[in-house]
Amino acid sequence: MTLIPDPTPTRRPSRAARRARTAAGLILSLVATLLGLLLVTFFIGRIVPIDPVLAVIGERATAAQYAAAREALGLDQPVWMQFLIYVRDALTGNFGTSILTRRPVMEDIARVFPATLELATIATIFGVLLGIPAGVVAATRPGSWIDQLVRLVGLAGYSMPVFWLGLMGLLLFYGILGWVGGPGRLDSGYEMMFEFDVPRVTGMILIDTALAGKWDIFRNAVSHIVLPAGVLGYYSMAYISRMTRSFMMNELSQEYITTARVKGMPEWRVVWVHALRNVMVPLITVIALSYATLLEGSVLTETVFAWPGLGLYITNALFSADMAAVMGGTIVVGAVFVFLNMLSDVLYRLVDPRARS
Amino acid sequence: MTLLSVKDLYVTFRTESGIVEAVRGVSFDLGRERLGIVGESGSGKTMTGRSVLRLIRPPGRIDAVEMTFDGIDLLKISERQMRALRGKRIAMVMQDPKYSLNPVMRVGEQLTEGLRRRDGLRGAELHRKAIAALEAVQIRDPERVLRAYPHELSGGMGQRVMIAMMLIPQPDLLIADEPTSALDVTVQAEVLSILDGLVRDRGMGLIFISHDLRLVGRFCDRVLVMYKGRVVEELEAKHLMQAQHPYTQGLLNCLPRIGGDRGPLPGLDRAAAWAG
Numbered sequence: 001m002t003l004i005p006d007p008t009p010t011r012r013p014s015r016a017a018r019r020a021r022t023a024a025g026l027i028l029s030l031v032a033t034l035l036g037l038l039l040v041t042f043f044i045g046r047i048v049p050i051d052p053v054l055a056v057i058g059e060r061a062t063a064a065q066y067a068a069a070r071e072a073l074g075l076d077q078p079v080w081m082q083f084l085i086y087v088r089d090a091l092t093g094n095f096g097t098s099i100l101t102r103r104p105v106m107e108d109i110a111r112v113f114p115a116t117l118e119l120a121t122i123a124t125i126f127g128v129l130l131g132i133p134a135g136v137v138a139a140t141r142p143g144s145w146i147d148q149l150v151r152l153v154g155l156a157g158y159s160m161p162v163f164w165l166g167l168m169g170l171l172l173f174y175g176i177l178g179w180v181g182g183p184g185r186l187d188s189g190y191e192m193m194f195e196f197d198v199p200r201v202t203g204m205i206l207i208d209t210a211l212a213g214k215w216d217i218f219r220n221a222v223s224h225i226v227l228p229a230g231v232l233g234y235y236s237m238a239y240i241s242r243m244t245r246s247f248m249m250n251e252l253s254q255e256y257i258t259t260a261r262v263k264g265m266p267e268w269r270v271v272w273v274h275a276l277r278n279v280m281v282p283l284i285t286v287i288a289l290s291y292a293t294l295l296e297g298s299v300l301t302e303t304v305f306a307w308p309g310l311g312l313y314i315t316n317a318l319f320s321a322d323m324a325a326v327m328g329g330t331i332v333v334g335a336v337f338v339f340l341n342m343l344s345d346v347l348y349r350l351v352d353p354r355a356r357s
Numbered sequence: 358m359t360l361l362s363v364k365d366l367y368v369t370f371r372t373e374s375g376i377v378e379a380v381r382g383v384s385f386d387l388g389r390e391r392l393g394i395v396g397e398s399g400s401g402k403t404m405t406g407r408s409v410l411r412l413i414r415p416p417g418r419i420d421a422v423e424m425t426f427d428g429i430d431l432l433k434i435s436e437r438q439m440r441a442l443r444g445k446r447i448a449m450v451m452q453d454p455k456y457s458l459n460p461v462m463r464v465g466e467q468l469t470e471g472l473r474r475r476d477g478l479r480g481a482e483l484h485r486k487a488i489a490a491l492e493a494v495q496i497r498d499p500e501r502v503l504r505a506y507p508h509e510l511s512g513g514m515g516q517r518v519m520i521a522m523m524l525i526p527q528p529d530l531l532i533a534d535e536p537t538s539a540l541d542v543t544v545q546a547e548v549l550s551i552l553d554g555l556v557r558d559r560g561m562g563l564i565f566i567s568h569d570l571r572l573v574g575r576f577c578d579r580v581l582v583m584y585k586g587r588v589v590e591e592l593e594a595k596h597l598m599q600a601q602h603p604y605t606q607g608l609l610n611c612l613p614r615i616g617g618d619r620g621p622l623p624g625l626d627r628a629a630a631w632a633g
Contacts, residue, residue, distance in 0.1 A: 255456035261412055262523070263471050264444020277461045352461060353506040 037334040095328030105328035114203025116309035120294035122229040127236025135244025157238025166304035181224035183306035190220045228305040251275040281352045288344035360562045361387040364423035368404045379404040381586035391563040393573030396583035406532045448523035449532040453539035454515025458507035465503035490521040513544035530562040
């Protein structure tokens with residue numbers, strides 16, 4: 001008999017097993033969040049003082065018609081059953097029919113969301129490509145004229161209303177100078193060509209025309225997207241440059257920066273390699289959130305530029321009490337947020353080794 | 358032969374509430390020997406060390422009558438020339454590897470940065486040198502450490518990596534700024550003996566900055582005692598116990614001794630005159 005405990009050490013799970021566990025955790029939290037999102041939108045749908053039955057059959061229907069429609073919508077079922085039906089519908093992409101467009105909401109969203117996605121993506125690329133360098137340069141020379149300039153440009157970005165900036169942009173670059181295309185995603189002539197000659201793959205004009213090799217339509221689309229993407233990108237840049245500056249100031253005061261300098265590394269390397277890699281860690285979240293905000297669809301920008309995107313769609317639906325469309329749009333916006341959050345979580349792990357272990 | 362000569366060094370910070378003098382007229386000469394600088398927090402010892410590397414960030418500024426390293430006037434040379442000195446001939450080990458190593462870079466990448474950027478080494482030779490550098494600081498599994506991130510290393514390991522990194526270019530002068538203060542007591546002795554061995558073998562000059570007077574006394578040839586930005590006493594390490602200045606005596610007396618009496622430790626009596 002022995003009292004010495006078994007010396008076999010507990011084995012550390014392998015790297016693959018740990019990765020699998022992390023991935024499973026992420027997916028589980030994704031599912032839980034999406035379910036929560038559906039729960040919230042479901043109850044909002046019950047609370048709003050709009051009778052979904054009347055919305056479908058109109059106010060002049062008879063009591064019998066009303067009862068039949070109510071049953072068809074499943075509204076005679078208990079609430080938990082209604083929720084299950086709602087979840088099933090949402091999972092199969094059935095958000096009902098829009099009373100405004102008389103088409104399934106899902107079809108509408110599939111048409112308007114790519115327009116917003118295209119705009120938001122290009123705006124975010126603008127914001128990142130200009131905002132990060134501006135913030136870094138400002139942080140390396142605090143108080144200098146260039147720092148003041150970045151601050152001023154950023155402040156203007158924060159404080160100028162988007163519709164004003166958009167209108168002035170249209171007036172100057174489209175109306176007077178004629179450098180860019182006007183409102184809308186294409187000139188009307190090209191719109192017909194796009195409608196009939198270009199197979200729909202992503203719904204994003206730039207990508208679909210490039211895939212089809214229709215470079216004349218592509219160029220026209222570029223001339224239309226430059227200005228709204230520039231306006232939105234300006235806001236994104238203002239935010240990203242401010243955050244980059246403050247993260248960078250913080251990193252530059254760390255000891256590992258002194259280490260890099262002691263090693264005789266040139267200043268550009270200290271800043272753009274040693275510090276920036278650390279700045280990217282918190283910056284990923286900032287960029288993801290700013291991207292998500294743009295994906296929600298900027299109503300004002302889309303209105304000024306007659307951009308047929310998600311923001312414009314939801315707003316129009318809201319004004320016409322088109323609840324199916326509003327709810328469908330809300331779920332898409334919510335899902336986009338959840339998805340981008342998860343993406344930034346994953347990227348965060350890639351950039352920061354401390355978050356991995 | 359004098360390696361480093363500092364005369365009347367001042368480090369000043371222009372702040373909103375006036376000018377702060379962190380170092381006020383420090384002078385010393387250093388050969389290929391081990392010089393200790395001792396003092397409490399805020400005595401200016403770290404600033405003295407960093408001035409030699411010209412690593413005082415604005416709004417701080419360095420003034421001195423003379424600051425020469427191996428005949429090179431450190432006050433006159435350009436930033437580019439200073440950078441060449443920093444990487445190659447003067448190095449510094451800092452207090453806490455938790456903060457002084459870049460958290461998002463693998464150890465190997467940080468360790469070999471100088472070899473890659475400055476000497477253009479690549480491939481097998483780069484790898485061989487990196488392994489040799491880690492073996493010199495008695496790291497047993499250098500391959501694993503090269504691939505590790507700093508947060509995956511213990512404090513003692515981290516500090517060995519730091520020492521290895523700084524000694525790769527075979528500098529003539531090493532500034533060690535509280536190199537063991539952040540480490541566990543058990544690891545301190547090990548890291549110190551590694552540092553001591555390398556400094557002796559390679560015949561480097563060493564500036565050892567610490568608040569621990571006894572440690573410095575054991576480890577160095579000569580000791581400067583600093584107080585409020587000035588050197589109040591300079592003495593041979595072996596004569597430490599005969600220290601004249603009341604501040605030095607105070608520093609010696611305020612350390613507990615194993616087997617000593619358990620009464621309260623004496624605090625430091627500060628006379629206004631010391632600050633001069």
